[in-house]
Amino acid sequence: MIKNKHGRTAALFIAPSFLPLIAFFILPMLAAGVLSFTSWDLLSPPQWIGLDNFRELIVDKDFLLSLRNTLLFIAGYLPLVYFLGLAAALALNRKFKGSTGLRAAYFLPVVTSWVIVALLWKWILNPNGGLVNSGLAAIGIEGPGWWASKEWSMISVIVPSAWKDLGYVMLILLAGLQAIPPEYKEAASIDGASKRQILFRITLPLLTPATFFVLVISLINNFQVFDQIWVMTEGGPEGSTSVVVQQIVKNSFEYGHMGYASALSMVLFLIIMIITAAQVRLQKRWVKYE
Amino acid sequence: MLFPFLWMVSSSLKNSVEAFATPPTLFPKEPTLENYRNVFRLLDMPRLFLNSIVVSLVCVFLQLATSALAGYAFARLQFKAKNAIFLVYLATMMIPFQVIIVPLFIGMRQFGLIDSYVGMGLPMIASAFGVFLMRQAMLAIPRELEEAAILDGANHFRLFFSVALPLCIPTLAALGILSFMSVWNAYLWPLVIIFSPEKMTLPLALSNLHGENLTDWPMVMAATTIATLPIAIVYLILQKQIAQSFLTAGLKG
Amino acid sequence: MKGITRKLWATGIAGLLVAGVGLVSNPIVAASKTTVNFFTFTAVPDHMTELKAMVAAFEKKNPTIHINIQSAAYDDYFTKLKTRVAGRQTPDTFELNYENFVTYAAAGTLLDLNKASAKDKTFKKATYYGKAYDVFNLKGKQLGVPSSFSTVVMYYNKDLFKAAGVAFPTSKWDWSDEAAAAAQLKAKLPEGTYADFQPTQFWEFYKVLGQAGGKFLSADKKTALFNKQPGINALTWLVSKTQNGYTPTKAQMGTMDDGAMFKAGKLAMHHTGIWMFDAYKDVPFGWDIVVQPGGVTPGNHFFANAVVASATTKNPAAAWKWARFMTSDPAAVKIRLAAGWEIPAISDKKALSIYLSQPVPANREAVFEALKFPVTPPVIRQQNEMQDTVNAWLEKALSGSVSVTEALNSAAKDVNAILAKE
Numbered sequence: 001m002i003k004n005k006h007g008r009t010a011a012l013f014i015a016p017s018f019l020p021l022i023a024f025f026i027l028p029m030l031a032a033g034v035l036s037f038t039s040w041d042l043l044s045p046p047q048w049i050g051l052d053n054f055r056e057l058i059v060d061k062d063f064l065l066s067l068r069n070t071l072l073f074i075a076g077y078l079p080l081v082y083f084l085g086l087a088a089a090l091a092l093n094r095k096f097k098g099s100t101g102l103r104a105a106y107f108l109p110v111v112t113s114w115v116i117v118a119l120l121w122k123w124i125l126n127p128n129g130g131l132v133n134s135g136l137a138a139i140g141i142e143g144p145g146w147w148a149s150k151e152w153s154m155i156s157v158i159v160p161s162a163w164k165d166l167g168y169v170m171l172i173l174l175a176g177l178q179a180i181p182p183e184y185k186e187a188a189s190i191d192g193a194s195k196r197q198i199l200f201r202i203t204l205p206l207l208t209p210a211t212f213f214v215l216v217i218s219l220i221n222n223f224q225v226f227d228q229i230w231v232m233t234e235g236g237p238e239g240s241t242s243v244v245v246q247q248i249v250k251n252s253f254e255y256g257h258m259g260y261a262s263a264l265s266m267v268l269f270l271i272i273m274i275i276t277a278a279q280v281r282l283q284k285r286w287v288k289y290e
Numbered sequence: 291m292l293f294p295f296l297w298m299v300s301s302s303l304k305n306s307v308e309a310f311a312t313p314p315t316l317f318p319k320e321p322t323l324e325n326y327r328n329v330f331r332l333l334d335m336p337r338l339f340l341n342s343i344v345v346s347l348v349c350v351f352l353q354l355a356t357s358a359l360a361g362y363a364f365a366r367l368q369f370k371a372k373n374a375i376f377l378v379y380l381a382t383m384m385i386p387f388q389v390i391i392v393p394l395f396i397g398m399r400q401f402g403l404i405d406s407y408v409g410m411g412l413p414m415i416a417s418a419f420g421v422f423l424m425r426q427a428m429l430a431i432p433r434e435l436e437e438a439a440i441l442d443g444a445n446h447f448r449l450f451f452s453v454a455l456p457l458c459i460p461t462l463a464a465l466g467i468l469s470f471m472s473v474w475n476a477y478l479w480p481l482v483i484i485f486s487p488e489k490m491t492l493p494l495a496l497s498n499l500h501g502e503n504l505t506d507w508p509m510v511m512a513a514t515t516i517a518t519l520p521i522a523i524v525y526l527i528l529q530k531q532i533a534q535s536f537l538t539a540g541l542k543g
Numbered sequence: 544m545k546g547i548t549r550k551l552w553a554t555g556i557a558g559l560l561v562a563g564v565g566l567v568s569n570p571i572v573a574a575s576k577t578t579v580n581f582f583t584f585t586a587v588p589d590h591m592t593e594l595k596a597m598v599a600a601f602e603k604k605n606p607t608i609h610i611n612i613q614s615a616a617y618d619d620y621f622t623k624l625k626t627r628v629a630g631r632q633t634p635d636t637f638e639l640n641y642e643n644f645v646t647y648a649a650a651g652t653l654l655d656l657n658k659a660s661a662k663d664k665t666f667k668k669a670t671y672y673g674k675a676y677d678v679f680n681l682k683g684k685q686l687g688v689p690s691s692f693s694t695v696v697m698y699y700n701k702d703l704f705k706a707a708g709v710a711f712p713t714s715k716w717d718w719s720d721e722a723a724a725a726a727q728l729k730a731k732l733p734e735g736t737y738a739d740f741q742p743t744q745f746w747e748f749y750k751v752l753g754q755a756g757g758k759f760l761s762a763d764k765k766t767a768l769f770n771k772q773p774g775i776n777a778l779t780w781l782v783s784k785t786q787n788g789y790t791p792t793k794a795q796m797g798t799m800d801d802g803a804m805f806k807a808g809k810l811a812m813h814h815t816g817i818w819m820f821d822a823y824k825d826v827p828f829g830w831d832i833v834v835q836p837g838g839v840t841p842g843n844h845f846f847a848n849a850v851v852a853s854a855t856t857k858n859p860a861a862a863w864k865w866a867r868f869m870t871s872d873p874a875a876v877k878i879r880l881a882a883g884w885e886i887p888a889i890s891d892k893k894a895l896s897i898y899l900s901q902p903v904p905a906n907r908e909a910v911f912e913a914l915k916f917p918v919t920p921p922v923i924r925q926q927n928e929m930q931d932t933v934n935a936w937l938e939k940a941l942s943g944s945v946s947v948t949e950a951l952n953s954a955a956k957d958v959n960a961i962l963a964k965e
Contacts, residue, residue, distance in 0.1 A: 006367035009446050013363035015373065016310065017356035017416040024394060024413040031393035032385065042629040043650035103529060105291045111471065111521045112294045113514055119798055120294045125753040127794040148794035163531035167291075168468070172423070175464045177458075179430050209426045217419065219384050237793070238938055245386045252388050253622045256646065258629075265389040272384040277377060332588055396628045404632060482626045485580075485613045499588045502617035503818045504802070506588075 027271075035205040036263035038115040041256030048150075051196075053263035062266060063247050064237065070243045072154055073161075073229075074222050082214060085169025092170070093177045103174070106169035110136070114164070121160040122147060147233050152242040157229050157241055169214055176210025208287045216279050223272050244268050296519075302326070304511035325512035333495050334488070342474060342492040344521070345411050349473045352415040354462060361424025362450045365431075369504035376425075378416040387478055396480055405485040414473050420465050428454055442492070463531035470524045474517075491516045576609045577861045582627075582637035583612065584620040585691070585848055589821075590884045599838075600874045601865060601911070606860045612797030612939055620918045627746040628652055633853040636862050639687060641847045643676060649924045653686040654852035659863030660685065670871045674917065675888035689872040689888035691879075694913045695750070695844045698805065698904075701829035707731035712812070714912060716836035718754075718780060719872055723814070725789045728811045734793040739789040739812040740801050743781045743941045745930045746844070747814065747921070753918030755844035760921045764965070766957040770951035775841075778947045779837070816846075821883055824903055831958075832904045834912045836892055845917035847888060886910070925961050932957045 036053055040046035046209040047129050057063050109117060124131045125146035133143030180203065188198050204211075226245035229235065235242035244264065252261035292424045302325050302328060304318040329335070363369070364376055394413065395404075403409030439453050455462075487495075496513045499506070586594040591614065598610045613634060615623050621643065623787055639647060648655055661664050667678060675689035681884070699712055709727045710722075721739065728738035741747055749759045757773025760766065768774070784790040796804065797880075805813045806826050814835060823830065835843055852862040869875055873894065877886045880897040889895070899907045923929060933954050940950035946954050 004368065004370040006363075006446065007369050010363045010367040010369035011479065013359045013367065017360040017418075017421055018379070019499075020356075020412065020416040021382050021418060023377065025385075025399075025418075026378065028390035028393035029381070029385050032389045035393075039295070040629075041650060042625040042647075043647060043652050088425050098316045100529070104526065107525055107529075108295045108522070109293055111518055111525065112298060113475075113518065116298045116511075116514065117294050120297060122798045128797060130797070145794055148792065153663040156371070171467070175460045176430070178460045179427065206430075207431050208474070213423060213426045216380070217383075217422065221378065223387050224384075225500065226386070236938065238942065238944065245388075248386050249388050250927075253625055254931075255925065256625070256927075258392065262389055265385050268386075269381070273381060275375070276380055279381075280373065280377065280534070281679070282384075287610070332591075384692065392626055392629045395626050399630050404630075433942075476621075481615070481619055482623055487614070497616050497619055499616065500616045500618060501588055502584060503816060503824050 004216040012120060032262040033266055035259050036266045038259040038262075042253070042258055043256065046259065049259065053260045054066050054267075056260065057267065059281065060247075062242065063244070065239055065245045066235075066244045069154065069239075069241060070223060070225065073158060073225055073241075073243065074219065076155065076158040077222060077225075078215075078218055080105040080158065081169055082211075084162060084166040085214070086179055088166060089173035089177055090203075093174060103170070106170055109164045110167040112164075114228045114231050117164050118228060121156070121163075122232060125156050125159075142234055148237060150238055153233055153237060153240045157232050160232070161225070161228055169218075172214055172253045173207065173210050176207050180206045198199075205288045212279070212287045214282055216276055219275060219279075220272055223268065223275075223285050292533065293539070298511050299515050301508055302515045304508050308414075325506075326503075326511045326516075328506070328509045329499075329513045329516065332499065332509075335516070336344060337523065338492045338495050342487060345414075345491060346470055346473045346520075348540055349411050349414040350466060352471045353417045353420050353469045353473075354464050356416045356454060356461065357420030357424045358458065360421040360485060361426075361428050362454050364421070364425040365428035366436075366449070366454070367446065379421050381432065382418045391478060391482055394479075398483060404483060405489065406483075407489060409483050409487070410491075411414050413479055414476060417469060417472075419472075420469060423465050427458045431457050433512060435485075445469070459531050463528040467528050471521050474521055544563045558650070560613055561600035565863075574756055576607055576612055577858050578855075579636060579858055579861045579865055580611045580613055580634040580698060581850075581865065582620075582624065583614050584617045585638055585885065586612075587614050590677075590882060591879050593882045593884055596878050597869055597875045600878070601872075604868070605861075605864060608713040608864065610865055612904055617691065625930045631855070633855060635856040635858060636850055636852050636866055638690065639849055639851050641849070642920060642922055642930075643777060644679060644687065644849065644872055645681070645853075645922045646924050646926055647851070648681045648684075648686045654854045654856060655685075655876040656688065656852065656863055656866065657685045660867075662860075663863065663864050663867070666867065670891070672888045672890045674845065678845075678847055678919065679849045688866050688870045689887035690848050690850050692845065692847040692888045692914075693817050693885060694910060695746075695814060695816050696834060696909050696913055698810075698815065698819070698823070698830055698831040698832050700808060700811050700813075701831060702804070703728065703732060703736065703808070703811040703828075707811070711831075712833045712836070714834045714909065716833070718836055718838050721836040722783075725787070725812065729788060732811065736809045736811065737789060737791050737804070739784055739797075739814075739894055740810045741784050741790055741814040742802070743785065744779070744800070744939050745933050748782060748933070748937060749921055750776060750844050750918045751781055751838070752837035754840060755780070756839040760923075760962070762922075764923060767955040767962070769958075770811065770948075770955040774951050775948055776838070778937070778940060778951060782947060785941060813953055816844075818885070820904065830894055830904065831906050832909050833906060834909045837916070841916040842918040843913035843916055845914065845919055848885070923962065927959050929954065929958055932961065 002117040009240050035046060037048060037050055038046035039049045039052075039170065039202065088106050092099050099184055125133075125144045127133055130146070132144075132146070144152045146152050184206070185198055188202055193201070200236070224245050225243055226249065229241050229243055230246065232243045235246050245268075248261045248264045248268070251257040303321040303323070305320060305322050305324065307472070334420055360379075366371065398409045400405055403412070437459070438447055438454050439449055444452070475493050476491070477493050480491050481497075484490055484494065496517055497511070499510050499513055581598075583594065591612075594612060598612060601610060624634075624637065630825040669688055670900065672692065676685075676693050679685065679687035679689060693714075699714060704711055707728045707730065709724050712724065713769040725738040732738065752759055752769055752774055753776040757771060757777060757794065758768045761768055769777075785792060791804070798833065799807070801810065801813065801815060802819060802822055804810050805815075805819075806823060808826070808828055817832075850866040852859065852866060856862050870887065873887055876889060876894055877897075879885065879887050880894070881900070884915065886895070886898055899911075901907065921929075936945075936957070938955035939945045940947050945953070
């Protein structure tokens with residue numbers, strides 16, 4: 001049984017994290033799954049209603065809009081945050097004067113609360129005399145309505161999100177870069193490889209485990225994006241930035257439709273799980289460990 | 291990049307008239323410590339800090355330990371249903387917390403853990419994110435380094451403690467920072483499980499500075515600055531570990 | 544590396560020890576006392592001291608009862624409350640505002656206080672401001688006692704009025720007077736200053752509807768009536784303020800809210816609640832309040848908060864005593880008024896004179912004048928859903944995406960669907 005060669009050892013290694021996660025996450029998730037077949041206002045006992053919640057959500061315009069918005073957000077945010085974080089990690093991977101300070105500077109937005117970052121970006125992107133629009137006006141262009149307009153609101157939340165999170169991507173990728181033995185790069189350099197070749201043939205491939213991680217985690221997290229959008233635009237204007245988790249939060253506690261909210265989160269869960277499982281399956285093709 | 295942090299600090303030093311002046315000023319013309327005084331007047335800071343620090347340190351330590359162990363298992367051990375179990379770990383991250391908070395609360399009540407430190411900390415002692423991160427880090431360790439130890443007759447526990455763990459210091463440090471941030475800022479669960487004011491954590495108490503219709507923003511900025519400092523400190527301490535070169539770590543191990 | 548590992552272990556064990564000690568050393572309340580929990584949001588953040596003073600006064604009068612204060616900010620309050628109710632940890636006593644009252648009352652969460660109040664020989668219903676008391680009665684059951692009430696008035700910046708040469712508002716004004724003044728102010732005031740702030744949203748809309756002589760819902764709460772002519776007039780009036788540039792758009796407000804704008808001297812007229820008195824105390828310009836100008840008739844908000852008790856509390860008698868004390872006992876009323884912590888919902892005019900005699904704003908009588916023409920909020924069990932639905936259509940009308948009539952008809956259609964599920 002080669003497949004289970006280390007069964008007992010593995011159990012000991014896994015149990016300390018697995019058991020708590022089962023107890024405090026999986027079990028409540030299963031409860032939520034059951035609740036998705038009920039109608040529950042939290043104040044009176046849940047009422048069984050079968051598939052009604054699911055029938056409702058398929059035609060729920062607000063939900064469908066929020067799903068579309070969430071996908072748009074990810075499509076814009078993910079490439080932006082990855083490439084910005086990668087650039088920062090590559091640039092700051094060497095020790096030079098001020099590199100520690102710069103790394104700290106890039107990480108500081110990650111640590112700062114969203115309330116503050118949102119205020120800052122609302123001011124930068126203020127349609128009336130904000131930094132960006134004032135700059136545009138100086139060269140004769142009328143700036144867009146940014147977070148106050150339906151068309152530009154999504155970009156107005158994507159950019160601050162990527163800006164704030166790039167330090168976090170940078171941190172992960174830096175740790176990954178640091179784990180690449182310098183001998184590999186030295187050997188290649190001695191062999192006459194150019195910096196560009198080293199980057200694309202050695203560094204980036206060896207960084208694929210960290211990249212895989214960033215990709216999977218970012219997708220899981222940002223399908224559930226909510227806090228920052230709520231602080232910046234409250235899902236508006238006119239629902240142009242409303243996302244799935246906003247629908248879930250609204251329905252759960254505010255409306256007292258906990259059953260419906262659970263059903264929505266089951267659908268979200270399924271979407272995320274399918275995408276993640278596919279990524280895990282596909283990792284053999286492009287992720288190089290060693 | 292530094293701007294929001296600086297702005298937060300400078301807002302916390304402004305009086306309420308200047309705080310809303312347009313255009314906003316970066317450096318307060320009349321800096322005042324009044325907001326900080328108000329925060330200390332309204333909140334029992336020492337107690338809140340103690341609560342937050344104890345819960346954070348304990349949970350971060352446990353998250354690091356349990357994540358490293360499981361990460362090693364996924365990276366180096368062969369066992370049944372490995373991929374399925376890994377997906378179960380990831381699954382715990384795929385559902386918004388608002389949806390599981392009520393079942394979790396009811397479960398905690400069954401064990402008499404409502405309004406307790408243990409009840410607050412338990413959901414944070416393990417982290418699927420941490421397990422994933424450590425798995426990636428351990429997968430990247432060159433096998434040659436372990437082969438030497440295996441030839442010496444080391445079992446997996448020895449391999450874990452003596453070879454794998456030391457080589458993962460940069461990732462552990464990164465995880466330490468991120469875990470600390472997540473536990474320190476944890477909000478929704480402490481909100482719901484803690485009733486007694488003396489058991490509150492700092493972010494929770496911070497939100498109690500918001501009134502229904504009025505919020506004293508400069509004071510909130512002061513409180514937020516205070517609450518952000520420990521994370522910044524933890525980052526500064528641990529980021530040195532991330533910067534440590536692989537070469538040195540490999541030689542010493 | 545080894546050093547760090549050791550340090551980590553040490554910290555971990557130390558932390559566990561401290562946590563363990565903390566667990567064990569919970570305060571033990573004297574076994575002979577009855578403990579009653581009180582969950583509040585109105586005391587957060589500025590009035591915890593006053594609340595503790597009320598508790599101290601109560602416990603002195605009732606030595607066998609201990610009140611345990613638990614609090615949360617308003618934005619978190621209902622999440623926490625609902626979780627507690629779902630987990631059968633409902634607080635013995637807690638606060639509700641009227642908008643949320645029906646949801647909890649209809650679900651059977653609240654204790655019928657008539658039983659305890661009937662046994663209480665010194666209790667007189669007339670202590671309370673009549674309307675405030677009745678509003679918390681559902682189908683004959685008294686499910687709460689009012690702790691405070693408030694309303695919305697029109698604030699005005701005297702300096703801006705003087706600079707523009709416009710006469711101050713009076714209590715005789717109606718919409719046309721307000722519109723005329725706004726036009727004059729707009730012509731004279733500098734860019735970035737606005738003549739008349741009144742947002743287009745649910746709470747303003749149902750009040751303005753009342754001023755237009757309309758009703759939001761039918762008496763049996765089964766049909767929406769706000770899309771009839773009075774509703775069209777009301778929404779047109781609101782939307783016109785933004786269209787004419789009297790009320791700033793969200794883009795124009797930028798990162799400031801209306802309170803900040805008024806404080807910065809950027810609003811000449813400002814419709815907002817009396818809870819802003821404290822916030823505006825120290826502004827560098829002269830200001831005062833006046834009853835909001837009426838439409839076809841005057842109409843003003845009537846907001847009320849109540850102290851309620853859990854239907855499953857183990858101490859209903861003690862809960863009643865605290866609820867009654869906190870809301871109407873002269874000692875508690877005095878503490879409240881001295882601190883400017885909302886207006887107690889009592890009928891005793893003499894006690895309320897403390898409120899009237901405070902200097903800023905000068906025209907405090909306007910508050911009680913406003914209450915002569917109250918517009919009660921339309922409140923149903925699915926309150927939040929109805930509010931959000933209406934707000935979404937109002938937003939569309941404001942931005943011009945749909946016409947006023949279209950918005951109201953669509954909103955009425957959606958609200959009727961919600962009412963069908965009540």
